[in-house]
Amino acid sequence: MKCADFEIRLCEYLDGSLTAAAGRELEEHASGCAVCAALAADSKFLAGFIERVPAVEAPPELITNILYRTQPGSPAWRAATAGWGAWFRSLLGPRFAMSMAMTVLSVSMLYRVAGVKVRQLEVADLNPVKIWRTVDGKAQQLWAHGVKVYQNVRFLYEIQSQLRELAPASEPPESAAAPDDRRLTPADKQEKGP
Amino acid sequence: MTASLAWRAWVPWEGVRVASPHEAAGAGISADPDAALVARCLTGDETAWESLVRLHTRRVYSICYRFIGRVEEAQDLTQEAFLRVFRNLRSFNLASGSFRTWLTRLTRNLLIDHYRRTKKEKRVESIEDQLGVLEETSTVEGRPEARVAGREAGELLQAALARLSPELREAVVLRDLEEMEYREIAEALGVPDGTVKSRISRGRAELARGLKRMGVVS
Numbered sequence A: 001m002k003c004a005d006f007e008i009r010l011c012e013y014l015d016g017s018l019t020a021a022a023g024r025e026l027e028e029h030a031s032g033c034a035v036c037a038a039l040a041a042d043s044k045f046l047a048g049f050i051e052r053v054p055a056v057e058a059p060p061e062l063i064t065n066i067l068y069r070t071q072p073g074s075p076a077w078r079a080a081t082a083g084w085g086a087w088f089r090s091l092l093g094p095r096f097a098m099s100m101a102m103t104v105l106s107v108s109m110l111y112r113v114a115g116v117k118v119r120q121l122e123v124a125d126l127n128p129v130k131i132w133r134t135v136d137g138k139a140q141q142l143w144a145h146g147v148k149v150y151q152n153v154r155f156l157y158e159i160q161s162q163l164r165e166l167a168p169a170s171e172p173p174e175s176a177a178a179p180d181d182r183r184l185t186p187a188d189k190q191e192k193g194p
Numbered sequence B: 001m002t003a004s005l006a007w008r009a010w011v012p013w014e015g016v017r018v019a020s021p022h023e024a025a026g027a028g029i030s031a032d033p034d035a036a037l038v039a040r041c042l043t044g045d046e047t048a049w050e051s052l053v054r055l056h057t058r059r060v061y062s063i064c065y066r067f068i069g070r071v072e073e074a075q076d077l078t079q080e081a082f083l084r085v086f087r088n089l090r091s092f093n094l095a096s097g098s099f100r101t102w103l104t105r106l107t108r109n110l111l112i113d114h115y116r117r118t119k120k121e122k123r124v125e126s127i128e129d130q131l132g133v134l135e136e137t138s139t140v141e142g143r144p145e146a147r148v149a150g151r152e153a154g155e156l157l158q159a160a161l162a163r164l165s166p167e168l169r170e171a172v173v174l175r176d177l178e179e180m181e182y183r184e185i186a187e188a189l190g191v192p193d194g195t196v197k198s199r200i201s202r203g204r205a206e207l208a209r210g211l212k213r214m215g216v217v218s
Helices: A003-015 A020-032 A034-050 A060-069 A075-082 A084-091 A094-114 A128-170 A186-192 B005-009 B021-026 B035-042 B046-068 B071-091 B099-117 B119-142 B150-161 B166-177 B182-189 B193-213
Strands: none
Touching: A003 A020, A003 A034, A003 B193, A020 A034, A034 B150, A034 B166, A034 B193, A060 B046, A060 B071, A075 B071, B035 B046, B035 B071, B035 B099, B046 B071, B046 B099, B046 B150, B046 B166, B071 B099, B099 B119, B099 B166, B099 B182, B150 B166, B150 B193, B166 B182, B166 B193, B182 B193
């Protein structure tokens, strides 16, 4: 028997619900294991002590308070009877109205930025073929736009690179003309020398 | 308090039906002595609610007091537990356990919430608690025969319980002080029977060691 099993079966042993053979097995384990023997001794000690502890009695006014707080018309009563009515009433509150208004405003602004034109839906708009063509057309437009932007950026980058390559030949390096350059040239050193 | 028609018309659980003890027994569910009262509550019987409260208040209060150790807070939590029962009685399902187990689980959840909420405060108070226990210890040890009983034993037990971890404390309280069955405790705590027994054994041993440190003898 392992100590973990002893821990579990000790409860049944103390309740007297173990068979004689199982009880003997438990006792044998305890005789060879100091930790489990101490566990059993402590459990027996506690059982003896708890017999001397009186039961906790609830204050008499507690029942009266509970019944008072659950009588018809009390807040608890109203909360229990509210059901769906309370949920609908919460929708009419200013907090929900403000949240709803902000959501509508945000969505409409997003639509405007995205270039979506909102108009009255017609039956013909719900035709799957038409929806597919519209989506396909929009996707192709988006792709073409993306490709164009990419090519323009690439062209600009190439021009900038070529300009940078030409720059050292036509202009003196910035560092040579910098007024903050504190390094002394060999000529300066000769002038300042003794 | 008598059942009134007006109350009946606005009963929060009206229209909800639970299996009667007969039906429950037929469905293989063990008969719950509280099932009939709950069924009457659901039909709008105000006296049944009062009976339920009277039957279970002492037990719920005892669990709260043994877990928290403070009378005022135990009373508040007991009231809160019954208010929750009142609001959620329609969700009680006899097939998933007895009313007693359901009530214990609900109380236990409240206690755990309370424990988490007051954890910080307890850290601050711990020094004062230790001083209190030291005073108690010296009182017990100072007596020629430290075989305490009655109220004094209750106070010592409370001080030792406060030193236990919540999971060991709840297991010992439910088994040794409230005399619940292992299966009921397992259902209330949501752990297997073996875990419950293991926690009870470890909790008992820790509690006994705590009491011995206070000078209590068998």
